[in-house]
Amino acid sequence: MGVDLARAAEAGEPADNSIRAAALYQAHCAACHGGQRLGGMGPALLPQSLERLKPAEARQVITHGRAATQMPAFGEKLAAEDVQALAAWIYAPVSPAPTWGEAAIRASRTAAPNAKELPAKPAWKADPMNLFVVVEGGDHHVSLVDGDRFEVIHRFASRFALHGGPKFSPDGRFVYFGSRDGWITKYDLWNLQVVAEVRAGLNMRNVAVSGDGKWLMAANYLPHTLALFDAALNLVKTYAATTLDGQASSRVSAVYDAAPRKSFVVALKDIPELWEISYDPQAEPIFDGYVHDYRQGEAIAQPGTFGIRRTLLDEPLDDFFFDQSYAHALGATRPRTAAPGDAQAPTQAPPTAQVVNLDIRRKIAELPIAGMPHLGSGITFPFKGSTVLASPNLQGGAVDVIDMKTWRPLQRIATPGPGFFMRSHEATPYAWTDSMMSPGARDTLTLIDKRTLQVAAQIREPGRTLAHTEFTRDGRFALVSLWEMDGALIVYDAQTLKEVKRLPMSKPVGKYNVWNKITRSEGTSH
Numbered sequence: 001m002g003v004d005l006a007r008a009a010e011a012g013e014p015a016d017n018s019i020r021a022a023a024l025y026q027a028h029c030a031a032c033h034g035g036q037r038l039g040g041m042g043p044a045l046l047p048q049s050l051e052r053l054k055p056a057e058a059r060q061v062i063t064h065g066r067a068a069t070q071m072p073a074f075g076e077k078l079a080a081e082d083v084q085a086l087a088a089w090i091y092a093p094v095s096p097a098p099t100w101g102e103a104a105i106r107a108s109r110t111a112a113p114n115a116k117e118l119p120a121k122p123a124w125k126a127d128p129m130n131l132f133v134v135v136e137g138g139d140h141h142v143s144l145v146d147g148d149r150f151e152v153i154h155r156f157a158s159r160f161a162l163h164g165g166p167k168f169s170p171d172g173r174f175v176y177f178g179s180r181d182g183w184i185t186k187y188d189l190w191n192l193q194v195v196a197e198v199r200a201g202l203n204m205r206n207v208a209v210s211g212d213g214k215w216l217m218a219a220n221y222l223p224h225t226l227a228l229f230d231a232a233l234n235l236v237k238t239y240a241a242t243t244l245d246g247q248a249s250s251r252v253s254a255v256y257d258a259a260p261r262k263s264f265v266v267a268l269k270d271i272p273e274l275w276e277i278s279y280d281p282q283a284e285p286i287f288d289g290y291v292h293d294y295r296q297g298e299a300i301a302q303p304g305t306f307g308i309r310r311t312l313l314d315e316p317l318d319d320f321f322f323d324q325s326y327a328h329a330l331g332a333t334r335p336r337t338a339a340p341g342d343a344q345a346p347t348q349a350p351p352t353a354q355v356v357n358l359d360i361r362r363k364i365a366e367l368p369i370a371g372m373p374h375l376g377s378g379i380t381f382p383f384k385g386s387t388v389l390a391s392p393n394l395q396g397g398a399v400d401v402i403d404m405k406t407w408r409p410l411q412r413i414a415t416p417g418p419g420f421f422m423r424s425h426e427a428t429p430y431a432w433t434d435s436m437m438s439p440g441a442r443d444t445l446t447l448i449d450k451r452t453l454q455v456a457a458q459i460r461e462p463g464r465t466l467a468h469t470e471f472t473r474d475g476r477f478a479l480v481s482l483w484e485m486d487g488a489l490i491v492y493d494a495q496t497l498k499e500v501k502r503l504p505m506s507k508p509v510g511k512y513n514v515w516n517k518i519t520r521s522e523g524t525s526h
């Protein structure tokens with residue numbers, strides 16, 4: 001960065017594309033996206049943040065702007081080759097590599113001055129426990145929907161590109177949103193206002209809120225850190241995601257709250273370790289992560305509370321979820337790729353999921369699920385005296401059902417194409433899953449009968465994308481996303497499967513029912 005065109009001209013250096021692009025960036029983009037491309041009013045423009053945006057789309061956005069956002073169209077101001085140069089520039093790494101340490105995190109925090117005086121009762125009339133928080137990705141807004149009347153109570157602008165499920169305080173009053181850019185927003189659902197915000201990282205995966213509502217942990221890809229906050233989003237500490245000897249560091253795949261264990265469980269994407277960080281004030285000291293006490297000249301155990309308890313694995317884990325007892329983490333493993341000439345290379349297809357026992361702290365089973373199971377969206381339910389887990393698959397057109405007593409596969413249920421999400425509810429016989437990854441079947445939802453493990457019905461919206469179901473508190477209605485810019489939230493009667501209502505929305509992504517979330521319904525993500 002910091003390219004000086006005048007200096008380049010004086011030195012007789014050619015104003016090559018990158019120099020030109022840097023100057024264009026400073027002139028047109030820096031005010032909103034930040035001088036270092038770390039984001040500001042607009043999102044960060046770093047290669048890591050743009051992984052999901054194709055360069056052709058970036059050129060489109062620069063030329064035509066982004067509807068319903070502050071991003072203006074530059075097509076009139078800039079020549080096509082300038083747009084091209086700018087689009088190429090934002091995918092180039094920033095040098096020196098950007099950092100985001102504790103001081104930056106602390107400095108980013110803002111809080112509403114009136115936060116403490118806000119009344120502890122809803123300013124609106126509806127059941128606060130049957131409220132839906134709907135993330136609209138099309139124009140980066142959030143809608144709050146009354147889950148009895150299916151009416152929008154309030155709609156507000158969110159940070160750019162929220163990702164992962166928002167997390168709720170145990171009383172359902174506050175919700176915490178995480179954006180891919182690292183922003184965490186604490187929103188008071190009862191008073192309809194943002195009460196605090198902080199930027200935990202530059203590229204964040206997700207956030208988890210402790211079962212007691214006192215702590216929030218953020219998992220980052222960039223930098224390689226976890227950040228721990230109190231409920232008011234004051235930074236408590238950061239953790240470097242490294243091996244014990246500090247030699248290797250990793251992106252953090254995800255963090256989840258394991259409420260009965262009073263701990264956060266953390267998967268690392270590049271290091272074969274699963275971490276457990278207890279927030280229990282009475283937690284036992286940790287003896288495997290010795291810290292040297294130089295005054296005493298001896299190694300001492302790490303404190304148990306907020307210390308890192310490491311489980312060493314053979315393979316790193318991606319997303320994961322827990323069994324009901326929270327004794328096991330069930331995680332997806334990326335397929336192993338052998339280096340050329342590697343005699344140790346596996347001869348058989350590698351397992352793509354594993355079961356880790358968090359108490360004895362080792363892998364106890366491999367789950368023979370083909371493809372790329374999306375275990376973060378897995379659900380559990382009772383079946384013939386046992387409990388089973390069902391997981392959609394990002395690669396294969398099938399749902400895998402596993403017996404959780406034996407960890408053996410029970411059934412592979414064919415769907416019309418690979419899907420992302422799966423949802424059910426204790427009070428409904430069906431598990432709903434999508435095929436949104438399949439160009440030919442993205443318009444179809446498949447309903448699986450939990451009693452027979454057979455496909456019971458399909459719901460279609462021809463030529464359009466249907467995805468992500470969430471149930472009302474009582475399980476009587478299913479709310480589904482019509483995942484289009486001119487999309488909608490479609491409400492179905494979960495028994496008759498008839499459409500009850502359709503609320504227009506801008507690419508609704510996920511929707512979250514307060515009650516199902518705070519009671520950790522077995523049919524929903526945690």
Ligand code: DHE
Nearest residue numbers: 052137162163164165206207253254319376420509510525
């Ligand atoms: Fe997600 C949740 C990972 C792409 C929409 N996604 C999650 C979680 C993880 C994850 C680990 C659980 C976090 C939580 O809820 O606390 N997602 C990944 C990926 O690795 C992947 C495949 C690639 C990536 O770029 O990150 C990915 N995810 C997507 C999308 O493309 C989706 C469909 C659209 C989007 O907005 O990004 C998407 N992910 C979601 C949603 C949830 C989610 C809506 C919350 C689901 C829920 O019901 O709780």
